Amino acid sequence: MRRFWPILACLALGPVSGVPAQEAPPAPIRHDAPISSDTRPPTRPESDAPTPPGKPDEAPEPAEPRAPAQPVEEAGPPAWKDLRENDREYAACRLALSLLGSVYEEIQPVTDADDPDCGIARPLRVTEILPGLELEGGAEMRCDTARALGFWARDFLRPAAATLPDSPRLTGLRLGSTYSCRARAGTGKKRPKLSEHALGNAVDIAAFLFDGAEPLPVQPREDSGDRFEAFQRSARATACLYFTTVLGPGSNEAHDDHLHLDVKSRKNGWRLCQ
Ligand SMILES: [Zn+2]
Known part of the structure; x- marks a missing residue:
């Protein structure tokens, strides 16, 4: 019921491609949401897609004993603030996007009224991840996410598309969720953890689009x-x-x-690929 949330409208500064790093303005202003680290909702919405018994969820982790309730005033900073890139990391990432030829714009920090942990400190709105390879409708994400998507598309998707019948050129990705303030999908838990989509770390790809060939939807094959x-x-x-x-x-x-693809950071670089 909630697999694809509409991509949120952005506050654009103007198209950028290969432009030197520039500090994003610090003032957050999205969705009429005041930034607050002191108020957290008691629960997050449950997924409408339960996980079958024995199947992993989006990011299974060992069960942990529930910690005693903490006073609200002791809550840490919002999760999105913890992911804010320092200036050097951010500049390096944007340089990579420039080398890839990505077309994007820096937008204002994203926050969300639904959950103070949701947001992106230095969001980009990406319209072409490679020259001539569009993200349909554009998408908001962290720079790390865009960089991973760009290298994957350049090094594997485009060459692989050339092996399809009539060697069509990959010209687009049809997306599901990118930024979306919500809990993980498919966990079946009463209080699922925050989705990586809520931090700008994730992108969902629903179909591959080609020049001169039918879209190729992701489906059981x-x-x-x-x-x-x-x-x-x-x-x-x-x-x-x-x-x-x-x-x-x-x-x-x-x-x-x-x-579902994300750049969630885990201990020792552990990856969850299924
Ligand atoms: Zn996803």
Whole structure:
């Protein structure tokens, strides 16, 4: 019911491609949401897509004993603030996007009234991840996410598309969620953790778009035995070289029609690729 949230409108500063790093203005102003680190909602909405028994959720982690309730005033800073890149990291990331030829714009920090942990400190709105390779409708994300998407698209998706019948050129990605303030999908837990989508770390790919060929939707393709199955399998496998989480058809019911990719940071660089 809530697999694809509409991509939020942005506050654009103007198209940028290969422009030197520039500090994003610090003042947050999105969604009429005051930035507050002191108020957290008691619960996050439950997913509408339960995980089948024995199937992992979006990012399973060992069960931990529930910590005693903390006074509100002791809550740490919002999760999105913890992910704010320092100036050097941010400049390096934007340089990578320039080398890739990405088309994007820096936008104002994103916050959300639904949950003070949701947001992006230095968001980009990306319209072309590579020259001539559009993100349909544009998408807001952290620079790290865009960089992973760009290298994956350049090094694997485009070459792989050339192996499809009639060698179509990959010209677009149809997206599901990118930034979305919500809990993880498909966990079936009463209080699921915050989704990486709520931090600008994730992108969902619903279909690959080509010049002169039909869109190729992400869907269960087991044993179809054709090149389209091979393409989807290859895309999913190679994504794990750039993203730390890769989920898709078969991971759980919530991911049967898209690839979920995120750059969540885990201990020792551990990756969850299914
Ligand atoms: Zn996702």
